[in-house]
Amino acid sequence: MRLTNRRLPAFSLAELLLGMGLFALLITSVATFSLDAMRAIRNSGVKVHAMQAIQETTNAVLMNKDSLWSLMVEHTGDGVKHMVYDAEAETYGFEDGSGPTSDGISLTLQINEVQRNQAGEIVTTAGVVDFHTRAIVIQVTWIDFLGMSNSLESTVYVSDWNTLRVMETTQAEFNTGTRDMTVITNEDDGEVTMETIIFADWCKPSLTQSSHDLPGQGVAQSIVAHPGSIFMGTGGNASGVSFAKMNFTASEPPVVSATGTFDGYKTNAVFGDGQYGYIGTDTNSREIVIINTATTPFSQIGYFDAPGNNSGRGVFATGNVGVMVTSSRLYTFDVTSKTGARPALGNVVLQNNISDLFVRGNFAYVTYTSGAVQAHIISISNPSAPAIVGTITTPNTSLTAVYVAEDETRAYLGANSSSSQREVFVIDVTTKTGNKTPFSSYETNGMSVTDLVVPEGSQRLLIGGKNGTEQYQVATLNNESNPQYCGGLAIVNGVNGVAAVTESNGNVYSHLVTNNPSAELRVLKGGPGGGGGNGQGVASQASYISSVIDTESETTQYFTLDWQGTVPNNAMVRVQVRTSEMNTFSGINWVGPDGTSGSYFSSPGVMQLPQSLSNKRYLQYRVLFDSADNIASGVFDQIEITYQK
Numbered sequence: 001m002r003l004t005n006r007r008l009p010a011f012s013l014a015e016l017l018l019g020m021g022l023f024a025l026l027i028t029s030v031a032t033f034s035l036d037a038m039r040a041i042r043n044s045g046v047k048v049h050a051m052q053a054i055q056e057t058t059n060a061v062l063m064n065k066d067s068l069w070s071l072m073v074e075h076t077g078d079g080v081k082h083m084v085y086d087a088e089a090e091t092y093g094f095e096d097g098s099g100p101t102s103d104g105i106s107l108t109l110q111i112n113e114v115q116r117n118q119a120g121e122i123v124t125t126a127g128v129v130d131f132h133t134r135a136i137v138i139q140v141t142w143i144d145f146l147g148m149s150n151s152l153e154s155t156v157y158v159s160d161w162n163t164l165r166v167m168e169t170t171q172a173e174f175n176t177g178t179r180d181m182t183v184i185t186n187e188d189d190g191e192v193t194m195e196t197i198i199f200a201d202w203c204k205p206s207l208t209q210s211s212h213d214l215p216g217q218g219v220a221q222s223i224v225a226h227p228g229s230i231f232m233g234t235g236g237n238a239s240g241v242s243f244a245k246m247n248f249t250a251s252e253p254p255v256v257s258a259t260g261t262f263d264g265y266k267t268n269a270v271f272g273d274g275q276y277g278y279i280g281t282d283t284n285s286r287e288i289v290i291i292n293t294a295t296t297p298f299s300q301i302g303y304f305d306a307p308g309n310n311s312g313r314g315v316f317a318t319g320n321v322g323v324m325v326t327s328s329r330l331y332t333f334d335v336t337s338k339t340g341a342r343p344a345l346g347n348v349v350l351q352n353n354i355s356d357l358f359v360r361g362n363f364a365y366v367t368y369t370s371g372a373v374q375a376h377i378i379s380i381s382n383p384s385a386p387a388i389v390g391t392i393t394t395p396n397t398s399l400t401a402v403y404v405a406e407d408e409t410r411a412y413l414g415a416n417s418s419s420s421q422r423e424v425f426v427i428d429v430t431t432k433t434g435n436k437t438p439f440s441s442y443e444t445n446g447m448s449v450t451d452l453v454v455p456e457g458s459q460r461l462l463i464g465g466k467n468g469t470e471q472y473q474v475a476t477l478n479n480e481s482n483p484q485y486c487g488g489l490a491i492v493n494g495v496n497g498v499a500a501v502t503e504s505n506g507n508v509y510s511h512l513v514t515n516n517p518s519a520e521l522r523v524l525k526g527g528p529g530g531g532g533g534n535g536q537g538v539a540s541q542a543s544y545i546s547s548v549i550d551t552e553s554e555t556t557q558y559f560t561l562d563w564q565g566t567v568p569n570n571a572m573v574r575v576q577v578r579t580s581e582m583n584t585f586s587g588i589n590w591v592g593p594d595g596t597s598g599s600y601f602s603s604p605g606v607m608q609l610p611q612s613l614s615n616k617r618y619l620q621y622r623v624l625f626d627s628a629d630n631i632a633s634g635v636f637d638q639i640e641i642t643y644q645k
Helices: 014-061 065-074
Strands: 081-086 091-096 108-115 128-143 149-159 164-168 179-181 182-185 191-194 209-212 221-227 229-233 243-249 255-262 269-274 276-281 286-294 299-304 314-317 321-325 329-334 344-349 355-362 363-368 375-379 387-392 401-402 410-415 424-428 434-436 440-442 450-452 461-464 472-476 484-489 493-500 508-514 519-526 541-545 557-566 570-578 605-608 618-627 635-644
Touching: 014 065, 014 081, 014 108, 014 128, 014 149, 065 091, 065 128, 065 557, 081 108, 081 440, 081 450, 081 508, 091 299, 128 557, 182 229, 191 541, 209 605, 221 269, 221 508, 243 269, 243 276, 255 269, 269 299, 276 314, 314 355, 321 355, 363 401, 401 450, 410 450, 410 461, 424 450, 461 493, 557 570, 618 635
Parallel strands: 221 493, 355 401, 387 434, 450 493
Antiparallel strands: 081 091, 108 128, 128 149, 164 635, 179 541, 182 191, 191 635, 209 519, 221 229, 229 243, 229 269, 243 255, 269 276, 276 286, 286 299, 314 321, 321 329, 329 344, 355 363, 363 375, 375 387, 401 410, 410 424, 424 440, 450 461, 461 472, 472 484, 493 508, 508 519, 541 618, 557 605, 557 635, 570 618
16 A cells, blocks of 8 residues: 655635735725715715705795895805894894804805896806895705715895885986986987087077067167176167166076166267266267166266267276267266266367277277377376377278277277278287287178177177178187188178177177167177087086985885986996985985995996995985087986885
């Protein structure tokens, strides 16, 4: 029998280790699966509570949206919040951070803006903010038994659809406001826009002319104007009164009304100075009559009787000195007092055929219709001894009118029509001594000049006269070495006198007295022109202020402002608001979106109102219009303001 060795099967060390690892993995997997299952089971219960908490918060937001809206607006983008309930007041509110945990659950929310695309759909980017909607992002978190963080999130959208609104859009609604250079139209159910105005233009006198009938049927001979008053000598024939003073109101159109009249003399010249009027007459014993216009009826209170047999052909008063010319002499007389016979101070013999007198400063300027010289410059600095200091000679030897600029550097002389010579001359009178000759002239084309004037700062020479095609002409003085015609009017009856005055509101007018007995006074508003080609346009700025809006609550919360309109190129429309506890708004500033007076709601559409406006009962808005070219004007169609009491 043979015996053999026999090996039994056995595991190697590697196999043993592998087997042990697989066993351990199996045991771990079974344990992990068991933990996950246990975590899922436990978290499913917590999730139910979490979802219930989200739903309760959602319900509280939706059911109390109206009362919460102002708080939602206030806390938009203001970080993490939580809701709180005031059981005593029975109201909800928001507080910073997360609230107390309940069953291990912490609930927070954030209030965010909402964007919409052009289709009105809610988008997360590249949209336009919808100020009427808010996104409430509610989040609950908890830590499970394994120490891991868990969360659920839900977004609810709320709007202000049920808040109160102020809306003005109709003509009747806008008519309750206050306008400044604006007008309410009804092109499309009511809108506010800039008022169309006429841009006064010296060179387009037909744009702004108006006619006025003076008392009596006399022909107006001469005129002087001061702000608010016009003095006229109307006694050119037996039908007219000797003197009339008119009140002038620089409105649109201007208003002219009689203050009073005085009669009894034939008037050749007139001057007005405050409450006193002076007329030059044909009466030898009273060549100058002084009239008191402070009380009605007007009355003669003083006079000047020049020696000899004379007529008063021109009259001025400067300070306490009166100046008068006859046909060949200049007299000075004392008007320190205006009553009784006024004593003579001095006189100087001049040429015959004096045609006009003008006094500026310490010098008198006298023109002649014929003679060796055409005008004299006379010093009246010593009224007791007036003296000729200068002469003026012109190509046309029949002068009829003189005007001296306020700075006393230029004299403008008018003459009768001539076929060979011009009718208007410009003289440098910066120095008054020696002989002066024109450095420029102007052709009136057949008109004989009766009067002329340069309104202060206008660079325009206004000329009135008789005959020719146009009896009122305007020449430019921008290039005074070559005055050019720029406009005029045909006044077939002729112009006897021209005056210019700057009224207290800054508007400048020329007043013409004419030979038309039913429309003796012609008023023309002057200016540099502007607007469109027809002289029409809009002001540079205008405004509209709404009536006071009463919300009937001292705790009013204001939310949004939405205005609509059209804003063309070269125009601007801006809106501001203000609120107050009192309906007088005393000392209350207008503000824009940042709550300061320097900001504006400058584009149509919806914008958030600053919270500083809230808790005030009364509301007002204003609309500011700007035009860069005095032609373009924006249009304001509608405004809507949302609020809660």
